Amino acid sequence: MRTSECCDIVVAGVGGQGVILLSKIIGKAAVKEGSPVRAAETHGMAQRGGSVITHIRLGCKFGPLVPVRGADILLGLEPAEALRYAHYVSKGGIALVNTNPVLPSTVTTGRAKYPPLDEILAPLRRICRDVKALDATKLAANAGNPQAMNVVMLGALSKYMPLREEIVIESLRESVPAKFLAVNMRAFEVGKGEVEL
Amino acid sequence: MKEYLLGNAAIARGILEAGAGVVTSYPGTPASEIVESLAPVSKEYDLHIEWSVNEKVALEVAIGASWTGVRSAAVMKHVGLNVAADPFMTLAYTGVKGGLVVISSDDPFCHSSQNEQDSRRYAQFACIPCLDPADPQEAKDMTVYAFELSEELELPVLLRPTTRVSHARADVNVGKGKIKKSPTSHAFVKNPARWVALPAHARQRHSVLLDKQNAIKTVLKNAPWNRHLLVLKGDTGVIASGISGLYAEEAIEQLESDVSTLRIGTFPPPDDLCAEFIKHVSKVLIIEELEPVLEEYVERAARVHNPELEILGKNTGHIPRDGELDSRIARNAIADMLGLTVTMEEPQSLTEADEILPPRPPALCPGCSHRAAYYAMKQVFGTDAIFPSDIGCYTLAVDMGTIDTCLCMGASINLASGIRFGGEDRDICCSIGDSTFLHNGMPGLLNAVYNNAKITVTILDNSTTAMTGHQPHPGTGITATGDKTKSVSIEAIAKALGADFVETVDPYDLNATLETFRKAKECQEGLSVVIAKQACITNARRAGVRRKPFRVNDNCIGCGECVDFGCPAIEFHEDRARINALCTGCGVCAQICPSEAIEEVVNVK
Numbered sequence: 054m055r056t057s058e059c060c061d062i063v064v065a066g067v068g069g070q071g072v073i074l075l076s077k078i079i080g081k082a083a084v085k086e087g088s089p090v091r092a093a094e095t096h097g098m099a100q101r102g103g104s105v106i107t108h109i110r111l112g113c114k115f116g117p118l119v120p121v122r123g124a125d126i127l128l129g130l131e132p133a134e135a136l137r138y139a140h141y142v143s144k145g146g147i148a149l150v151n152t153n154p155v156l157p158s159t160v161t162t163g164r165a166k167y168p169p170l171d172e173i174l175a176p177l178r179r180i181c182r183d184v185k186a187l188d189a190t191k192l193a194a195n196a197g198n199p200q201a202m203n204v205v206m207l208g209a210l211s212k213y214m215p216l217r218e219e220i221v222i223e224s225l226r227e228s229v230p231a232k233f234l235a236v237n238m239r240a241f242e243v244g245k246g247e248v249e250l
Numbered sequence: 251m252k253e254y255l256l257g258n259a260a261i262a263r264g265i266l267e268a269g270a271g272v273v274t275s276y277p278g279t280p281a282s283e284i285v286e287s288l289a290p291v292s293k294e295y296d297l298h299i300e301w302s303v304n305e306k307v308a309l310e311v312a313i314g315a316s317w318t319g320v321r322s323a324a325v326m327k328h329v330g331l332n333v334a335a336d337p338f339m340t341l342a343y344t345g346v347k348g349g350l351v352v353i354s355s356d357d358p359f360c361h362s363s364q365n366e367q368d369s370r371r372y373a374q375f376a377c378i379p380c381l382d383p384a385d386p387q388e389a390k391d392m393t394v395y396a397f398e399l400s401e402e403l404e405l406p407v408l409l410r411p412t413t414r415v416s417h418a419r420a421d422v423n424v425g426k427g428k429i430k431k432s433p434t435s436h437a438f439v440k441n442p443a444r445w446v447a448l449p450a451h452a453r454q455r456h457s458v459l460l461d462k463q464n465a466i467k468t469v470l471k472n473a474p475w476n477r478h479l480l481v482l483k484g485d486t487g488v489i490a491s492g493i494s495g496l497y498a499e500e501a502i503e504q505l506e507s508d509v510s511t512l513r514i515g516t517f518p519p520p521d522d523l524c525a526e527f528i529k530h531v532s533k534v535l536i537i538e539e540l541e542p543v544l545e546e547y548v549e550r551a552a553r554v555h556n557p558e559l560e561i562l563g564k565n566t567g568h569i570p571r572d573g574e575l576d577s578r579i580a581r582n583a584i585a586d587m588l589g590l591t592v593t594m595e596e597p598q599s600l601t602e603a604d605e606i607l608p609p610r611p612p613a614l615c616p617g618c619s620h621r622a623a624y625y626a627m628k629q630v631f632g633t634d635a636i637f638p639s640d641i642g643c644y645t646l647a648v649d650m651g652t653i654d655t656c657l658c659m660g661a662s663i664n665l666a667s668g669i670r671f672g673g674e675d676r677d678i679c680c681s682i683g684d685s686t687f688l689h690n691g692m693p694g695l696l697n698a699v700y701n702n703a704k705i706t707v708t709i710l711d712n713s714t715t716a717m718t719g720h721q722p723h724p725g726t727g728i729t730a731t732g733d734k735t736k737s738v739s740i741e742a743i744a745k746a747l748g749a750d751f752v753e754t755v756d757p758y759d760l761n762a763t764l765e766t767f768r769k770a771k772e773c774q775e776g777l778s779v780v781i782a783k784q785a786c787i788t789n790a791r792r793a794g795v796r797r798k799p800f801r802v803n804d805n806c807i808g809c810g811e812c813v814d815f816g817c818p819a820i821e822f823h824e825d826r827a828r829i830n831a832l833c834t835g836c837g838v839c840a841q842i843c844p845s846e847a848i849e850e851v852v853n854v855k
Contacts, residue, residue: 067610068612076419077254077419080254080419081254083254083421084252084253084254084421087252088421089420089421090254090419090420090421091385091418091419091420092418092419092420093414093417093418093419094256094417094418094419095361095417096279096280096283096362096417096719101612101613101614101615101643101646102610102612102613102615102818103610103611103612103613104610115496115497115499115500115577116384116385116414116493116496116497116500116576116577117385117414117418117419117420118414118576118577120500120576120577120578120581121576121578133607133608133610134610136600136602136603136606136607137603137607137610139600139603140600140603156821157608157609157610157611158613158816158818159608159609159610159611160608161813161818161820161821161822161830162813162814162816162820162821162822163810163813163822165608165609166608167608168606168607168608172602172606173606175602176600176602176603180600
């Protein structure tokens with residue numbers, strides 16, 4: 054866990070992956086901690102299956118946008134989207150990347166090619182301190198529901214955020230429907246277990 | 251108490267704290283969540299909220315409410331204020347009774363818009379005050395203040411959040427202001443000299459408005475949204491408006507330099523505070539998004555208070571006049587002013603990201619009926635026809651070849667007419683969504699009928715305002731509060747407006763749709779209207795509609811016709827088509843397939 058009060062996070066993914074829900078869980082947890090928090094979300098047009106980015110700034114009282122090359126953590130819910138927004142991660146920052154691709158329509162219709170995973174991760178490894186890659190979609194499926202992928206990533210992220218784990222879990226409990234709570238709790242634990250510090 | 255609120259939810263909270271009684275709006279990103287946040291609690295607080303038919307209607311309803319003495323707000327995106335500009339300009343003359351706040355959410359960088367106009371110019375144009383919030387907290391507090399200011403001055407007040415305020419989330423203190431219930435009984439008091447803008451009255455009211463300009467400055471003089479930090483040894487300064495003030499503060503902290511700062515949240519800016527600042531510095535950088543509104547003010551003020559002042563900003567190229575700003579742009583500009591070499595790391599170019607990543611543009615959803623309607627339209631009219639289009643989800647179909655224009659809400663039909671009258675001989679088939687048709691398309695259809703435009707108008711009716719988050723409209727029979735109301739028939743409207751041919755068809759039935767488009771195209775006597783009606787697939791699925799998915803069988807010869815249809819559920823894999831788990835079962839691809847290779851999955855759980 055970071056010791057500094059401020060922590061800039063960029064979450065990148067695809068519309069429908071639960072990027073905004075994930076960001077809300079983190080932000081609410083920060084408010085519970087009594088820490089100032091700023092976030093910027095993607096709404097509207099870009100959400101329709103397009104690439105989506107959310108900025109979250111813990112301990113921040115300035116504007117909601119994480120400066121380019123300023124993110125302590127890049128959380129990629131999809132590998133190509135992690136690379137698309139890689140310019141946000143700082144030199145000393147880390148990238149947590151779900152390795153399970155969501156193919157864009159440009160690929161499924163044969164107009165573009167999806168690059169191999171190692172070609173995506175190599176430049177990421179070059180520009181930041183560390184890259185943690187995990188198949189969060191598969192881990193979520195094992196936990197009971199592939200849709201809980203975002204919570205697997207939250208579990209992994211919880212090891213790096215300056216927020217207490219029990220507060221993050223409390224925020225998670227309040228943010229997901231009761232009938233999905235058990236699977237989300239399992240997903241959180243699985244994600245956490247994937248990261249060793 | 252602090253809550254984690256979206257900027258728009260914070261504004262909604264401010265509306266409640268101010269005790270407003272009427273809030274009107276037409277949905278538009280980034281403003282839509284304001285009314286959506288009010289919907290669940292509106293009845294509890296005796297608040298009338300409505301999705302109005304368009305922004306002009308919204309503002310006029312809000313004005314009527316204000317003239318009965320109730321606090322009211324009209325909420326829209328920046329381009330909506332263009333639609334509402336007619337009442338907006340004269341409202342400044344008549345003034346208000348109950349506080350009236352016009353909320354116009356700007357969208358620097360055109361995240362979800364066709365332009366990035368600066369609403370502060372509208373406030374200048376109308377000679378009314380404008381508030382420019384920096385963050386969700388300020389947005390909430392300014393909303394309450396705006397109602398008070400409006401009543402004090404008897405003028406409308408413009409609140410101008412930007413996307414990074416409207417769609418920012420932050421810890422917002424909601425403890426201070428208690429939510430007030432709107433008083434329930436109000437009466438309109440007749441006063442022709444105020445409410446009847448006849449020329450004789452209007453001349454007087456214009457003079458009243460001009461006289462109020464000093465009163466505006468006096469009231470705003472001590473507004474808490476303007477504050478400065480003078481650094482004694484530094485003779486350089488930054489003046490920044492709204493969210494740019496936060497970017498500037500972050501940059502100054504990073505640069506660890508002695509720079510005086512003045513943050514502005516009101517327009518007109520406070521004369522005394524600005525004069526003091528302008529006299530204190532020899533060089534100043536103006537940081538604001540979009541138009542140089544503040545910069546022009548400082549240029550004028552400097553002529554009086556410090557003619558030697560060196561003013562940096564948009565005129566010197568330090569701050570761009572387009573797009574949105576961030577702390578990096580502010581930092582580089584401030585460093586340049588100070589003659590510092592920026593030691594911070596510049597973005598390392600990630601050439602791989604540009605080279606190897608496939609584009610991921612937003613696209614029509616799997617099973618979206620607009621795709622089917624456009625497919626049929628193109629089959630019948632061919633690639634040579636002209637396809638003016640409009641504003642809505644369907645504009646995402648731009649790659650299908652059936653979107654030749656997109657200008658503003660409701661323009662498609664009029665552009666089609668104009669292209670015809672301009673001498674274009676080829677077929678013209680325009681398309682417009684149901685909500686957009688009801689917003690501003692109806693006068694266009696009437697005009698086309700009246701002036702004998704030989705065109706085909708396609709109304710893509712998915713029975714919702716989908717793009718902005720599925721708000722209801724008069725064709726849905728549901729109000730903003732979810733209550734039942736009359737549902738108007740778009741087909742009956744088209745007939746009443748005088749179209750020669752009107753036919754409604756389900757775009758999921760490809761043959762029927764092709765046939766309807768053929769008849770519309772051959773409608774020799776004049777104007778034809780095709781209503782392609784099928785519920786928005788996202789809405790339908792939320793309502794529990796489940797159709798059996800489709801799959802590709804061994805008949806597939808890999809011709810790719812279904813893939814070219816462009817549905818995200820259809821993939822091309824190892825020289826054959828494949829249908830993935832995104833399939834919603836619309837079945838249109840099965841009708842397109844020339845080899846009977848796409849079939850319904852029969853034994854689905």
